Amino acid sequence: MVSDAGRTQRGQDADTERDEVQDAPARDAAREVVDDVDELLDEIDEVLEENAEEFVRGYVQKGGQ
Amino acid sequence: MSSPGFVGVETEYGITVDGPTAVNPVVASSLVVSAYRAAGSQDVRWDHTDESPLVDAREPRHQPAPEPMIDDELGLANTVLTNGARFYVDHAHPEYATPECTNARDLVLWDRAGERILADAAQRAAASLPPGSRVLIHKNNTDGKGAAYGTHENYLVPRAIPFGKLTYRLVPFFISRLLLTGAGRIGSHLDAGVPFQLSQRADFFEVVLGLETTLKRPLMNTRDEPHADPDRYRRLHVINGDANLCEVATYLKVGTMLLVLAAIEDGAVPEPPELADPVAAFHAVSHDLTGRVALPLLSGGSITPVDLQRWYLEAVAGHLRARGGGDEVERDVLARWRAAVDVAGEDPRLLSGVADWATKLELLEQYRGRHGLAWEHDRLKMLDLQYHDVRVDRGLYHRLAARGRVERLVTDEEVAAAVTAPPADTRAWFRGEVIRRFPAQVVAAGWDAVVLDSGGDRLQRVPMMEPGRGTRADVGALLDQVNDVGELLAALTA
Numbered sequence: 415m416v417s418d419a420g421r422t423q424r425g426q427d428a429d430t431e432r433d434e435v436q437d438a439p440a441r442d443a444a445r446e447v448v449d450d451v452d453e454l455l456d457e458i459d460e461v462l463e464e465n466a467e468e469f470v471r472g473y474v475q476k477g478g479q
Numbered sequence: 480m481s482s483p484g485f486v487g488v489e490t491e492y493g494i495t496v497d498g499p500t501a502v503n504p505v506v507a508s509s510l511v512v513s514a515y516r517a518a519g520s521q522d523v524r525w526d527h528t529d530e531s532p533l534v535d536a537r538e539p540r541h542q543p544a545p546e547p548m549i550d551d552e553l554g555l556a557n558t559v560l561t562n563g564a565r566f567y568v569d570h571a572h573p574e575y576a577t578p579e580c581t582n583a584r585d586l587v588l589w590d591r592a593g594e595r596i597l598a599d600a601a602q603r604a605a606a607s608l609p610p611g612s613r614v615l616i617h618k619n620n621t622d623g624k625g626a627a628y629g630t631h632e633n634y635l636v637p638r639a640i641p642f643g644k645l646t647y648r649l650v651p652f653f654i655s656r657l658l659l660t661g662a663g664r665i666g667s668h669l670d671a672g673v674p675f676q677l678s679q680r681a682d683f684f685e686v687v688l689g690l691e692t693t694l695k696r697p698l699m700n701t702r703d704e705p706h707a708d709p710d711r712y713r714r715l716h717v718i719n720g721d722a723n724l725c726e727v728a729t730y731l732k733v734g735t736m737l738l739v740l741a742a743i744e745d746g747a748v749p750e751p752p753e754l755a756d757p758v759a760a761f762h763a764v765s766h767d768l769t770g771r772v773a774l775p776l777l778s779g780g781s782i783t784p785v786d787l788q789r790w791y792l793e794a795v796a797g798h799l800r801a802r803g804g805g806d807e808v809e810r811d812v813l814a815r816w817r818a819a820v821d822v823a824g825e826d827p828r829l830l831s832g833v834a835d836w837a838t839k840l841e842l843l844e845q846y847r848g849r850h851g852l853a854w855e856h857d858r859l860k861m862l863d864l865q866y867h868d869v870r871v872d873r874g875l876y877h878r879l880a881a882r883g884r885v886e887r888l889v890t891d892e893e894v895a896a897a898v899t900a901p902p903a904d905t906r907a908w909f910r911g912e913v914i915r916r917f918p919a920q921v922v923a924a925g926w927d928a929v930v931l932d933s934g935g936d937r938l939q940r941v942p943m944m945e946p947g948r949g950t951r952a953d954v955g956a957l958l959d960q961v962n963d964v965g966e967l968l969a970a971l972t973a
Contacts, residue, residue, distance in 0.1 A: 454882060458862065463865060473864060475571075477627060
């Protein structure tokens, strides 16, 4: 499965080849989106529970309604 | 003309204690509820007098309820808050039941208030445990290991609507709404070939109709316990939904139900397309990310979940037009519903920021793309779980919201106010305000009564059988004039 970020990146490259000058603002916007996703994923790496393996395996709930 | 709608949502939160001492989840849940109560709220007992959870909508009414309510006797925390909510321990989970609300926007507000109450309570509970202990609360519905716990919507509907008609009209709606209301999860215990599905709870549903909520879960629950005048009302207890973090998802979940119920009451919903196997269809919709899975019809042929949602949307839109357009929230719900169904018709994944499953899936895809992780990797499962963490600084939903990646409907200030204040336009206002103003004199409170101690020989029970009475408009001035419950009781009976 291809990630959404991957798709955005590919679309951006295709645009660049087709119409380099006119698409500069669109390209900047696309780069901002990619930068934003990168920043988000950096943050996820920071806040994600450190010992994911242990935490996930230990996460057992009693059944409820 | 349909009756005014009332709605409340109860959520059993996931709870984990992490630290040097193992703590049993029932004790942990009790610690969480008690910690909140001790520090801020009052010790108001829950009043069980009128409860009968085993009365079945399919049976003659007024049958005895054989199961005693024993949670208070076991000493489990069970209290009522100044915002009119009930906060208690149920099935080894802390549970928050919103006060009664008249519309979807208010429900979002008091549901979110519950998240803040749980986060606050968990922090206080951790302080009572050995150093290094953490109490973590997740607003989710499964541990991914076979246990499910509930988020139940409650709607007051006129008893005049036959229960069979309600069931028949609603089941295809419940099945298709997963596209908008699912909270998403990695994997499926029914189908190992499903990497990610729309709903946290869909896999746990086994039958179409039934009274049970903890095993053989039914799409349509028959619990008939209105907490109001039983000759006039029934309570529709909807147990098939997920707990939502996205405000728009909660708003649509409740808002579309209120619109559909009003349309059914007015006879504006024709016979819906009848699915050949509703339970199989519920699973199929959850396991499909395209909105285009073909659901076989009893009459032959098939229909997609997107088209089913559109079928209900058009019926409701026609009904709302005939009613002169509805109120502001109803118009807004309809517009957002239409927009969401249009987006789902294009590609349901574009509902990121609106539907929890799509929001979470986008994040999972981006994260697994960066790290090249397989679906079964523990870090992805951790992300799946931590999306639901109620802590603002660690919960991944909250991190996405802080970056403007999910749509908001209410402000943090409004949510903070709803933590302590009740809705002004239902009986929750009287319940919450009496507790806030006269904490020492309220002995117990329930959905349909408060029990007051004015210092006389007997406790006084004030019944509140009409959910629309006891509002600020009804009793605000009266409450402002009295100094204690003795004066209040005198004024109420004058």
